[in-house]
Amino acid sequence: MRWITAVALLLVADGPALGADNKFRLQSPDGRTEVDVTVQGEIRYSVSVDGEPLLRDSLADLLVGNMSVAKSARSVSARERSVERLLHPAVPEKFSQIRESYNELTLALNNNFTISFRAFDNGIAYRFNALDGSGNFAVSDELAEIRFVGSGLAYFPEEQGFVSHNERAYLPAPLKELDGQRLASLPLLVDGGAVKVVITESGLRDYPGMWLAGSSGNGLSARFPRRVLQASLKENSDRNQLIERRADYLAQTGGPREFPWRIVAIAREDAELLTNQLSYLLAGEQQLTDADWIRPGKVAWDWWNANNLYGVDFEAGVNTETYKYYIDFAAKYGLEYILLDEGWYRLGNLLQESENIDVQAIIDYGREKNVGVILWVVWETLERQMDEALDRFADWGAAGIKVDFMQRDDQDMVSYYWRVAEQAAKRRLLVNFHGSYKPAGLRRAWPNVLTREGVRGLEHNKWADYITPEHNLTIPFIRMLAGPMDYTPGAMVNAQPDNFHISFARPMSKTSRAHQLAMYVIYESPLQMLADSPSNYLREAASTEFIASVPTVWDETRIVSAKLGDHIITARRAGSDWFIGAMGNGEARRFSFELEFLGDGKYQMTSIGDGVNAARYAGDHSVRSQMVSGDSSVKIALAPGGGWVAKLEKI
Structure with a gap:
């Protein structure tokens, strides 16, 4: 593990016994966020930001059997500490160095449980811990009520139930209109006016994931899938299960153990959500001792484009010749990987290859290239x-x-993710989870887990028309805060809304070409897909060369300008080169920004933007090159659903 660590500890004497005041206060390092905690038969906490109340009397509790952890406590003692350290993640999604700075309050109850609160400059979090001596027990429920002081607007990824791919749209809904019958997966955003908050979790292990439902007034209340005791595959399916019986508890577990962190990420400006690292910082420490073999990169993907090759002298499909062609394409542009999606093995048996496929020959050919x-x-x-x-x-x-x-994300399924990550790492295999719940800390413990889905991405264009520019400008502020998202960008067939049509086998994007290219800079995924056909990419050389040049991990990230659902302009540095991506909504836009982040020196900037006819023909794009420096300003014009990207190479 590669860490530079400096930790300052401040120990405080035990607090008073229950029956006294039992009120505690915690501040963020910058002093702008305060958390007030009260333990009096219940654990309640309130949060204020810049002196203004945000949350009031929110509830935290665990039910162990029939016992409330809060109510069963007869005394409480407090311990505080402050932490400052610099982390060097094995896979740098946003930064090669991450500053971790927080103040922590741990309240030790006299029933072998503790609850810890952490206050960061950009959010707060809490979790329960079961100490040694608590034995084995069943968690029958967890109470987590998040109560906002004012009326807010929730961006609500509404679900029909706990069995879900978690690929939802973020539907704006006033908090006061949400009731307990409406269920949402995480992460979820609440716009409180002065600040926006994103609610999510991290450190999720051997425990079910948290979901949210409406609550009384301006609140949200946690929901959890109960443990699955019996399930079977549906008839004629190798993947979809019928849940036949659930337990009357969430998890069977025991101490000592740490429960997941409940996160309230706080942003005064929308741009702050795009660089928030709490999901990573609150994850468990890295468990993989040797991560040097992990190679992030880009992937030529077959499924979205349905293996539609043309101009070749063989019949395209799920066969060895097709995948050798994918390898040739990947090698030509320096792509690190290709993916063999559904069809390479006899469904139901991973040990039996399909007809016309020789996986060993494909892998050997790839090794040569x-x-x-x-x-x-x-x-x-x-x-x-x-x-x-x-x-x-x-x-x-x-x-x-x-x-x-x-x-699913019940206890046993969450444990399955960890088991796959560990067993894959033992064999030096990378992992990409699809049909999955949101990232919740696994990628830090096992950095061979490079990305995951759990996002409504480009694949939906194969069967629906709801992947709009506004959707594309919502998910980075919410879903991407939890961690990398395998949106699978890169459509080379592009359309405006009036000429978009659904085609499962020959799909297109409902955005401009430059909008698609900008995703490679703005969307974070250390394993990033090229979703379209190699034949289309070979036809569109300028676009493909740009995509191939974009890294998938970064040393530095700057948000030039951003507004939820409206636009994003992101600058990222890898080594001495900078990349800038801009995405706009469904309206034509113009932006101007400075390049002061470049510092000293001259740069050759090659950009691809919307062409003059992109408003009617979304594939229209223009390529330009110019010299720039930190004193330069850039003016860009975006078509409806448009974008702009640039690579800046230091001279």
Whole structure:
């Protein structure tokens, strides 16, 4: 592990026994956020930002059997500490160095449980801990009520139930109109006017994921899927399960253990949500001792474009010749990987290759070209054949796996993710989870887990028309705060709304070409897909060369300008080069910004923007080159659903 650590501890004497005041206050390092905690038969907390109340009398409790952890406590003692350290993540999604700075208050109850609150400059979090001596127990429920002082607008990813791919739109709804029957997955954003908050969790392990429902007034109340005791595959399915019986508890567990962090990320400006790192900082420490073999990169992906190759002398499809062609394409542009998606194995048996596929030959061919091969698998089949299948993949020399269709986050499914991550790491395999819940800390513990879905991405254009520019400008502020998202960008067939049409086998984007290119700079995914056909990319050389040049990990990130649902302009640095991406909503836009972040020196800036006819023909784009410096300003014009990207190479 690569850490530079400086920790300052401030220990405070035990607090008074219950029955006294039992009120505690915690401040963020900058003093602008305050958390007030009261323990008097209940654990209640309130949060104020810049002197203005944000949350009031929010509730935190665990029900262990029939026992409330808060009510059963007869005394409480307090301990405080302050932490300052610099982290060097194995996979730098936003920054190669992350400053961690927080103040922490831990309240020790006399029933072998504690609750810890942390205050950062950009949010607060709390979690319960079961100490050694608490024994084995069932968590029958967890009470987490988040009560806002004022009326707010929730961006609500509404769900129909706990079995879900968590690929939802963020529907604006006044908090006061949400009731307990309306369920949402995380993360979820609440616009409180002066500040925006995103609610999510991290450190999720051996425990169900948290969901939210409406509550009385301006509140949200946690919901959790109960443990699955019996499930079976639906008839004629290798992936979709019928949940036949659930327990009357959330988790069977025991101490000592740490429960997940409940996060309230706070932003005074929308741009702050795009650089918030609380999901990573509150995750468990890295468990992989050797991460040097992990290679982030870009992937030529087959499924979205339905293997639609043209201008070739073989029949395209799920066969060895097609994937060798993908490898040739990847090698030509320096892409690190290709993906073999559904069809390469006989469904239900990972040990039996499909007709016309020779995976070993494909992997060997890729090795000659320095292109790795990632293999798609259905989660349930992998569960049954894990050791044999992963051993075979490793023997073949595969680079990683894409695990799909989990669609749950109950206790056992969450544990499945951790088991896959660990077993894959033992064999030096990368992991991409699809059909998954949001990131919640696993990627820090096991950095071979490079990305995951749990986002309504480009694949939906194959069957729907609701992937709008506004949607694309909402998910980075909410879903991406939780961690990398495998949106799978890169459509080379582009349309405006009036000429967009749905085609499952020959899909298109409902945005401009430059909007698609900008996603490679703005959207974070250390394993980033090229979703379209290699034949289309070869036809569109300027776009493909730009995509190929964009890194998937970054040393530095600057948000030039951003507004939820409206626009994003992001600048990122890798080494001495900078990349800038701009995405706009459904209206034509103009922006001007300075390049002061470049510092000293001259740069050659190559940009791709919307062409003069992009408002009617979304694929129209223009390529320009000019010399710039930190004193330069840039003016850009975006078509409806438009974008702009640039690479700045230091001279």
